[in-house]
Amino acid sequence: MKILHTSDWHLGQSFMGRSRAEEHQLLISWLLDYVTAANIEAVILAGDVFDTSTPPSYARELYLELVLALYQRDCALIVVAGNHDSVSVLNESKSLLQQMNTYVITQPSWDQLEASLVTLKNRAGERAAMVCAVPFLRVRDMVQRELGQSIDAKQAQLSDRIQAYYRVLYEQAKQVAEDLPIIGTGHLTVLGGQKTESVRDIYVGTLEALPPALLPEFDYLALGHIHKPMQVGGKEQWRYSGSPIPMSFDESGTQKSVAVFDTENKNVDLISIPNFRELRSLKGSRDELVEALAAITNESELCLWLDLTLTDDINIGLFQEQVSELLEGKNIEVLKVQRLRKHISLNTNNGETATLEDVTPQDVFAQLLEEKQLDEDHAKHLAQMFNTFIDENEVAE
Structure with missing residues (x-):
């Protein structure tokens, strides 16, 4: 059998x-x-x-x-x-x-x-x-x-x-x-x-x-x-x-x-298993990504989904407009555009904040524990209790 x-x-x-x-x-x-x-x-x-x-x-x-x-x-x-x-x-x-x-x-x-x-x-x-x-x-x-x-x-x-x-x-x-x-x-x-x-x-x-x-x-x-x-x-x-x-x-x-x-x-x-839809991640400077997007094609039945990571500190909005023009008429869609972050922080020195896509509930709770300056054992205990709570309450019965 x-x-x-x-x-x-x-x-x-x-x-x-x-x-x-x-x-x-x-x-x-x-x-x-x-x-x-x-x-x-x-x-x-x-x-x-x-x-x-x-x-x-x-x-x-x-x-x-x-x-x-x-x-x-x-x-x-x-x-x-x-x-x-x-x-x-x-x-x-x-x-x-x-x-x-x-x-x-x-x-x-x-x-x-x-x-x-x-x-x-x-x-x-x-x-x-x-x-x-x-x-x-x-x-x-x-x-x-x-x-x-x-x-x-x-x-x-x-x-x-x-x-x-x-x-x-x-x-x-x-x-x-x-x-x-x-x-x-x-x-x-x-x-x-x-x-x-x-x-x-x-x-x-x-x-x-x-x-x-x-x-x-x-x-x-x-x-x-x-x-x-x-x-x-x-x-x-x-x-x-x-x-x-x-x-x-x-x-x-x-x-x-x-x-x-x-x-x-x-x-x-x-x-x-055949790959029914391609998911592709691209990372680079604006010029590198523009060059890659201009050359990209998709011959499959389903739309290709892209995740773009910019290594430049530039205006994402203007870049997204440029991307839309490059991909017009192609069976390709950009689902995510982000700047490269070496370390995700909820609050940065330049006033930016992380998005919900950047962090998990555990990340938020970990930052809270760090801000409260608790001793290591107490913080570990609270983190474990929080993880248990997340697990038991994620799926409603």
């Missing part, structure tokens, strides 16, 4: 005010063609199906279109919730989709472990693999807060609980799997993963990243959250699939792919 692993689709993403609907539609068409051609019998989508907790209607339609199309191809689908996903939104259609060979797992199931175990069968009706479907593990689902508990104690408790959940689910799977390969999933940061600017740090309580050694010996581990495809723990069969389309300009140079795991020979193949 061949199982395709993908993650971090972020359906409904608004990319600097632009919709990604066309790219996602082309992605679904490509994926369905590949599933048919390569005889894929199951797909695992390891979190962040949607970009926000309230995805637009077209994003939900794309999701259901994918489910229906895979069902028509007799291909199972396992969906686990990511940190961007709303549990309630994914649960809305959970029971219905299960009738279409689609299994949606949104929360850990401590009391009913079998609810997070999915037995995959091949088209001959034979059992081929057992999946321990683990979604993004929110703090409130894992530990109970205790007054007066130290940061280190909270971190140790959370780490122990995550390890315990994976272990108890794995042991339950072993009891029923017999000689079947056991596949794990997860949506979190495992030590060794490389982040991009579109990946917000997941602070699971005070635990930023999980050591691979805490996880059971899965035959394959399908991870989501990191947008670059890579293996973890030095194991070819433990990997992030990466996002299928670039979610930020700094991902534009990464070859996007899906991973295909063969349950019979335990091999993993990386399948390259």
